[in-house]
Amino acid sequence: MFEGSPPRLLPWTRPDGGPCYLSTDGPDSHLSVLADTVESELLAxxxxxxxxxxxxxxxAAVDPQELWRLATGLREALRAVLRIAVSRGDRLPEPCDHAETRLCEGRTCCRACRRQIYL
Structure with missing residues (x-):
């Protein structure tokens, strides 16, 4: 894993519904990039x-079956968004004291120590 981070909670589950985790040497691994893509699609x-x-x-003017479909979709979307929030929160690094950010190859990093900052 990179920078001592815990395993990453992935945005999908195992066939039995249990959580899937990824342990990797870097955020640019194939599965990390795939997980980032899936997260973006779920948020969109x-x-x-x-x-x-x-x-x-x-x-009141919408068909009850359509409302049920929307409610079910919103519930699934909320579950996905919460999973993404937990995954990203778990990967937040310990804050550095520099408090200045910049973009490093498309990712937000600390200007002073160059640690990646997850937003």
Whole structure:
């Protein structure tokens, strides 16, 4: 693993529904990049679902089966977003005292010590 970080909780589960973790030497490994891509897609899908959900006054005019479909989709999206939040939170490094950031090859890093900062 890189920089003493714990195993990464992946955005998918094992066939039995249990969590999947990744232990890697770097954030640019094939599975890390795949997990980043899946996380981005899940977050985009959640945002789209929220955009498609009618506001409360308009819900009365929507078919109950459509509302149930939306509610189910929102529940699944929320579960995915929470999983991503836990995964990213677990990978937060101990804060450095420099408090200055910059982009390093597309990732946010500390300007002084160059440690990656997960946002």
């Amino acid at each position: 899908a959640a945002e789209t679902l929220l955009d498609d959900t009618p506001p409360p006054p308009a819900r």
